[in-house]
Each structure stands twice: as structure tokens, then as C-alpha cells.
Amino acid sequence: MKKTWPAYPYIFWMVIFTVVPLSLLLYFSLTTRTAAGATTFSWEHFGRFFEPIYLKVLFRSLLLAGISTLFCLVLGYPAAFILADRKLNHKNTLVLLMVLPMWMNFLLRTYAWLTLLERKGLINTLLGHIGLPPLNLLYNDFAVTLGMVYNFLPFMVLPIYSVLSKIDHSLIEAAEDLGADPTYTFRKVVFPLSLPGVVSGITMVFMPAVTTFVISRLLGGGQYTLIGNLIEQQFLTVGDWNFGSAISVVMMLIILVGMGFTSRYEKGQEGGGLW
Amino acid sequence: MVKLFMKRGYLFGIFLFLYAPIIVLALYSFNNSHSRGVWDGFTLKWYIQMFQDRQILTSLYYSLVIGTIASLVATVIGTMAAFGIDNMKSLPQGTVMNLTYLPVLNPDIVTGIAFMLLYIFLHLQLGFMTLLLSHVTFNIPYVILSVLPRIKQLDRSMYEAALDLGATPALAFRKVILPEIMPGVLTGLLLSFTLSLDDFVISFFTTGSGVSNLSITIYSMARRGINPKINALSTLMFVSVLTLLIIVNIMMARQKAVKSKEA
Numbered sequence: 001m002k003k004t005w006p007a008y009p010y011i012f013w014m015v016i017f018t019v020v021p022l023s024l025l026l027y028f029s030l031t032t033r034t035a036a037g038a039t040t041f042s043w044e045h046f047g048r049f050f051e052p053i054y055l056k057v058l059f060r061s062l063l064l065a066g067i068s069t070l071f072c073l074v075l076g077y078p079a080a081f082i083l084a085d086r087k088l089n090h091k092n093t094l095v096l097l098m099v100l101p102m103w104m105n106f107l108l109r110t111y112a113w114l115t116l117l118e119r120k121g122l123i124n125t126l127l128g129h130i131g132l133p134p135l136n137l138l139y140n141d142f143a144v145t146l147g148m149v150y151n152f153l154p155f156m157v158l159p160i161y162s163v164l165s166k167i168d169h170s171l172i173e174a175a176e177d178l179g180a181d182p183t184y185t186f187r188k189v190v191f192p193l194s195l196p197g198v199v200s201g202i203t204m205v206f207m208p209a210v211t212t213f214v215i216s217r218l219l220g221g222g223q224y225t226l227i228g229n230l231i232e233q234q235f236l237t238v239g240d241w242n243f244g245s246a247i248s249v250v251m252m253l254i255i256l257v258g259m260g261f262t263s264r265y266e267k268g269q270e271g272g273g274l275w
Numbered sequence: 276m277v278k279l280f281m282k283r284g285y286l287f288g289i290f291l292f293l294y295a296p297i298i299v300l301a302l303y304s305f306n307n308s309h310s311r312g313v314w315d316g317f318t319l320k321w322y323i324q325m326f327q328d329r330q331i332l333t334s335l336y337y338s339l340v341i342g343t344i345a346s347l348v349a350t351v352i353g354t355m356a357a358f359g360i361d362n363m364k365s366l367p368q369g370t371v372m373n374l375t376y377l378p379v380l381n382p383d384i385v386t387g388i389a390f391m392l393l394y395i396f397l398h399l400q401l402g403f404m405t406l407l408l409s410h411v412t413f414n415i416p417y418v419i420l421s422v423l424p425r426i427k428q429l430d431r432s433m434y435e436a437a438l439d440l441g442a443t444p445a446l447a448f449r450k451v452i453l454p455e456i457m458p459g460v461l462t463g464l465l466l467s468f469t470l471s472l473d474d475f476v477i478s479f480f481t482t483g484s485g486v487s488n489l490s491i492t493i494y495s496m497a498r499r500g501i502n503p504k505i506n507a508l509s510t511l512m513f514v515s516v517l518t519l520l521i522i523v524n525i526m527m528a529r530q531k532a533v534k535s536k537e538a
Binding site: 003004005006007008009010011013014016017018019020021022024025028075078079082083085088092094096097098100101102103104105106107108109110111112113115116122150153154207208210211213214218228231232235241244245248251252255256259 | 282285286289290292293294295296297299300303352353355356358359360362363367371374375377378380381382383384385386388389390391392393396408409411412415419469473475476480489490493494497501505506509512513516517520524
């Protein structure tokens, strides 16, 4: 049973479809084509990324993703906490309800927000009925943040829920026996124990939020540019593959370095794993 | 009591937030008016027209075919790989596992673009084949990550006992090992199929020449206003998934009841 050959097709596959493509990306990001048609090594695409106009896009993407992650945490932690309550009835059904929306195409769910947020949409109609002026809810930072929070909230709730529901209840009882009130127990026992879930929730929300180009396109309008939109434009409209590759490489490095930090944190806590 | 009420209220609020757009979508699939935001009476015409719409049916077909083939291929390659990886020494194992995590962690848009560069580099025509290859690739790691924990939990002595009792390795594998890892394999298969069905970003960059799955069709429609026919289709898909889940849950509950009776 000590054979390793069953993994060879996979390794072969991964070299062709993961190593080679990423090498190509790196190659494009580091080369430039001279007027004579020759390809030479160059750092210029990375240099260009540090021009203020692009840094601003990067900063904006990080900021919006950060705000969305914070909202997800503030909204999601109490939800996970309530779901993990041992006295809660129909727990499995409720957890299932949390996952179920993800079974509907996410483009459609995001698109459906247009109907709610529009100038003449449902929310503004309701506001009008109670005599309030209509709000500008679409094609701005608010709409994009809302779209991110909406799409990624379950990714925050589920890991926190799974960690919270695994906490040994005798620890909480012990704290109570020793005279801690519920708030103090939460601060000193439950919250620290739930941190691995919080960390994986944060990464699972932040990463896709930084690189999305669909949410910003649909809810932010055509002119709205996040880093994902910038990459898409370079490849599909501008046709500057070298610069597009350079931005992709930078994005990848940001994500992988971030993941490196969090996985080191998680390793100290428990065996890790996706679920 | 007040506390319980508040907790229920909070959960209800969260669920309202998560389901509001879905409810709106479903409602407007029955709306007589073509434009969203105007309610003009109940109708089933979008459901009827949906079944006559070539573009929607073709993209549904591509989504299902790609999802099925990609998840099956990925499950075979991934399950085999999990066995091989489990038997590796720690250094190669670490390297291969890092390589496995890379596509899972990498932003979709970067993966999609890297695929696109590869296909253009290899002079492959962007279309059905490239879409399928990409889907298989991004599915395999999820299969490995579902199967590998199961393999690590295997009791080796059971397999050896089967061999001692005269089973051929193939028979022992089929009768002893396969049933043990089956839940992991099925999780991987289902996960792959759903990921494949729902994927937009990677498909967007790796398809061409008129081959589009549902996500791509929806995206291209979103720019000029989504057709209520799409609402009808997704309502149908959502309801079928819901029904499937309810049936599975009832069956599992029954199995549990039978088992606890036997015990």
C-alpha cells in the first residue's frame, strides 16, 4: 500500500494547468516587447502599478473589502453565536437556511439587488409611502459594500459557527461556577476560543472581496473601478497583457502572504482543515 | 423570554437580508410586465417562454454537461491522487499539498487569466474544451481535500486482514477501503458539481466561440436588463435544489430512526 503512482496523473495535470499558467503570468509581467519585436526583461509594469492612479484603485479595493469584512464580522458573529446556542430548536434547518442562498447563481442574486435599490425600486417606493425622500442607493460605494456583505456573509457565519459549536461546554460551566457573569465568560472564555473561526471567516470574506470584479461592475456601474475591474480591462478591453499580468501577480502575492499569516495562526490552534 | 425573542428577531433579520433578493427574483418571475419594478398581474408566460428560448436552454445544457463531466473526471483524478499523496514521504507530500492549496487560495480572476494565457500559448481554440479543462483543474483540489482526511482515518489492519483472509488486493480495496472513503468521495463530487455550476469568473476568461454557460449568459444579459425568463429558470432550479435537500434530509432522518430502533 505504499505506492505513490496514483498521484502521478494529478501531478502531471497540476504542472500543466497550474505551474505553467502561473509561470506564463510571471513571464508576461516581467517582459516587454520592444519596437523591433524582440522581448526583453523589464520591471516597468510593476513600476507602472505604483503610479498614484493605480495605487488609488488598490487602496480603494482594500478599503472597501476591509469595510465589508468588518460589517460581515459585526453582523455574522452574533448570528453564529445564536445558531451555536445549544437550546436553539431546529438548529440544522437554520444552518441549512444559511447555506441555501448560495445555491442560487450569485450573479442573479446580486442582480436582484438592482430591483431593490433602484431609484424607483422597492426600497425607495416604501420610503415614498411613509413620506421620506428617495435615496441614492445604487452605483456608489454603498451599493458595492452591500453587495459584498450580502454575498460573503455566510462565509463569515459558518466558520465561526462551526468553532463555537465545538467549544467544550464544561469550560463555560466552570467559568460560571467560579462566579463569572455571562459577559465576563464570553470575553474571557468563549471569544478567545472562537478566534480561529473568526480568522478563517475574515480571510474567506476579505480575499474574494478584494478581487471581485462582478459585484463592482453590477452594483457600482460601468465606471466603477476596483482592482479586479482593472485586471479585466487590461486583458479584455485595453489589451495590455503585460500590465494586466503584473497587477495579477501583485494581487496574488497580497493574498498568499495574507494567507501565510493566517494559516500560521491557525496551525497553533488546531489541526486546521477547511471545515 | 425577551432574550429569546431578540435572538429570534436577529436571526430573522439576517435571513430576511439573505433571502430578500431571492424572493424578489421569484416574485418577478410571475410578473406580467417585462420591466422590473412594475407589478402587472400574475402570469406563467415566462416559464413557458423559457422552455422555448434557445440561448437559455443551450447555456443550461453547457452548464450541466460541463458540471457533470468536470466533477466526474476531477473525482477520479483527485481520489487517486489522495491515495498517492497519503503514501508520499513528508517532503514531496508537503510540496504537492502546497501546489494543491495554490488554486484554492488564488483569486479566481488570477486563475482565470492564467488559464487564458496557457490556452493561447498552446494555441488551443477557446471554447468547450478549454472551459472543461479549466473546470476539471479548479475542481480537483476540492476533491483531494474532501477525500484525504478519510484516507488518513483508514484502519490499515482491516485491509491487511482482508488480504490474510485470501482477498485479492483489488477485492480488498473494493470491499474494505472504498466503502470507508465513499462519503469523502461523494462530498468531493457534489462540491465539484456545485462549484462548476456556479462558476463565473474562470469560465468568463476561458471560453469562446459561442460556448457560454448559464453564468456567462446571465452576465451578458445583466448589461441590457435581465430577461424574466432567467428569473423563471433560476426559480425552478432553486426549487428543485430545495426539494432535493428536503428529500435527502427526510431520508437521512428515517435511516437514523431505523438505526436507533435496531440498537
